[in-house]
Amino acid sequence: MDKFGFTISKGRQIDWEANNREIVDFIIEREPSLKSCIECGGCSATCTTGNFTSFSLREIHILLKRGENEPVRDIIKHCMLCGKCSLVCPRGVNTRNVVFLARQAFKKYDSYAV
Amino acid sequence: MNKHIVVIGGGTAGMEAAGQLAQAGFAVSLVEKEKETGGHLNDWYKLFPDRRNSSEVRDYLKNKVSSKNIEILTGTYIEKLHSNKDGFLLSTRDGTELKADAIVVATGFDLFKSSRKEEYGYGIYDNVITSKDLEAMFSKGEITLNNGNSPKMIGFVHCVGSRDEKVGNFYCSKLCCVTAVKQAIEVREHLPESRVFCFYMDMRMGGAHYEELYREAQEAWGVNFIRGKVSEISESINNKLVVKIEDTLAGRPLKIELDMMVLMAGMEMSEGGSKIAEQTGLKTGENRFFSPEDHHYANNISNIKGIFYAGTCTAPMNITETISHARSAVSEVINYFNNSRA
Numbered sequence: 001m002d003k004f005g006f007t008i009s010k011g012r013q014i015d016w017e018a019n020n021r022e023i024v025d026f027i028i029e030r031e032p033s034l035k036s037c038i039e040c041g042g043c044s045a046t047c048t049t050g051n052f053t054s055f056s057l058r059e060i061h062i063l064l065k066r067g068e069n070e071p072v073r074d075i076i077k078h079c080m081l082c083g084k085c086s087l088v089c090p091r092g093v094n095t096r097n098v099v100f101l102a103r104q105a106f107k108k109y110d111s112y113a114v
Numbered sequence: 115m116n117k118h119i120v121v122i123g124g125g126t127a128g129m130e131a132a133g134q135l136a137q138a139g140f141a142v143s144l145v146e147k148e149k150e151t152g153g154h155l156n157d158w159y160k161l162f163p164d165r166r167n168s169s170e171v172r173d174y175l176k177n178k179v180s181s182k183n184i185e186i187l188t189g190t191y192i193e194k195l196h197s198n199k200d201g202f203l204l205s206t207r208d209g210t211e212l213k214a215d216a217i218v219v220a221t222g223f224d225l226f227k228s229s230r231k232e233e234y235g236y237g238i239y240d241n242v243i244t245s246k247d248l249e250a251m252f253s254k255g256e257i258t259l260n261n262g263n264s265p266k267m268i269g270f271v272h273c274v275g276s277r278d279e280k281v282g283n284f285y286c287s288k289l290c291c292v293t294a295v296k297q298a299i300e301v302r303e304h305l306p307e308s309r310v311f312c313f314y315m316d317m318r319m320g321g322a323h324y325e326e327l328y329r330e331a332q333e334a335w336g337v338n339f340i341r342g343k344v345s346e347i348s349e350s351i352n353n354k355l356v357v358k359i360e361d362t363l364a365g366r367p368l369k370i371e372l373d374m375m376v377l378m379a380g381m382e383m384s385e386g387g388s389k390i391a392e393q394t395g396l397k398t399g400e401n402r403f404f405s406p407e408d409h410h411y412a413n414n415i416s417n418i419k420g421i422f423y424a425g426t427c428t429a430p431m432n433i434t435e436t437i438s439h440a441r442s443a444v445s446e447v448i449n450y451f452n453n454s455r456a
Contacts, residue, residue, distance in 0.1 A: 016370035
């Protein structure tokens with residue numbers, strides 16, 4: 001019998017209630033400057049890694065804030081911790097430390113073990 | 115100087131203008147449609163950006179108009195306005211006739227009627243309120259849901275009736291962003307266990323100390339800012355407000371359940387102002403506010419000689435700007451008489 005190729009698409013909606021924001025909470029507790037982020041994208045624009053891969057610290061930050069942790073788990077490893085992002089941040093966020101802490105947080109919480 | 119000026123509108127602009135005119139030696143009649151002067155300030159508990167008590171500014175204005183040169187007519191409005199060779203003749207709804215050598219129009223703004231944005235459910239869902247309703251709760255000192263409980267998840271929708279072609283308002287009301295930030299902080303202060311979300315299209319923090327307040331909301335109060343226009347609010351079976359929005363920074367649709375939603379109503383030309391415009395032929399702009407002769411250097415001058423504008427009847431303004439604008443209207447009135455004497 002022919003296969004019709006129907007599939008069920010996974011929903012794209014961010015479900016605030018269903019999501020778990022323990023990773024971002026872990027980071028903010030240790031690096032409160034992240035709370036001042038205004039999503040300008042300066043960090044992503046200056047990022048060497050971001051120029052060659054899909055790594056974007058701005059996007060990573062928003063995903064973690066919404067509890068969309070899964071897509072961040074692997075991409076966070078791409079950062080080379082050069083710290084250029086910290087130099088351009090207009091709100092003085094210690095972005096380099098954010099990446100560092102994100103990696104720690106993923107290690108800490110088993111379900112997202114790196 | 116025995117000139118008589120009628121100031122139409124007893125809010126911030128009208129009171130400031132009346133006070134300054136009286137100080138300059140004019141006889142002033144201040145006409146206010148409500149029972150009390152003070153305008154929208156009466157509905158606001160605290161003011162941005164420093165969260166001072168609004169009564170301090172109200173007291174300043176009340177003091178300003180307590181002059182023997184000012185006659186205050188409250189609970190009435192101007193029904194007819196004619197000009198003749200001697201100046202103007204006005205009559206109020208209760209039949210008082212007023213002669214004026216010049217008129218200062220300070221008819222202010224109306225808050226956008228939030229029920230017009232039906233998709234947000236104001237007047238349909240109990241726990242969808244407006245920024246003004248929230249101020250009344252602050253005055254009372256308690257923020258409660260319709261059933262008397264404390265809300266835990268509270269949202270603010272920016273740009274309700276502003277920057278929205280669907281309701282005919284293209285312009286930015288410019289005060290709602292900072293008001294939302296102020297109120298978000300106040301909610302967090304009242305309810306330390308609560309979570310607060312601001313749903314915004316752009317954060318327009320253009321005034322002095324606004325950006326600082328925004329930063330304080332983020333850093334000290336943990337207010338969450340989500341960029342996107344709320345598309346609709348519905349109510350779930352357990353009385354939660356289900357909000358749908360595109361989180362435009364994540365590039366994904368987002369769904370969140372809240373206990374209470376506050377609509378940041380924008381500013382519109384007041385009904386009273388529109389009536390006066392219709393009656394007199396005073397020019398209005400595309401935004402329906404009065405259109406001054408020049409937006410840069412003749413911002414108080416109307417297209418009718420002897421009629422001047424003060425405050426938010428020309429555009430959305432904060433209180434600082436309103437007071438400055440009212441003062442500059444008075445200086446235009448003074449110039450007008452000096453020049454016509456010459």
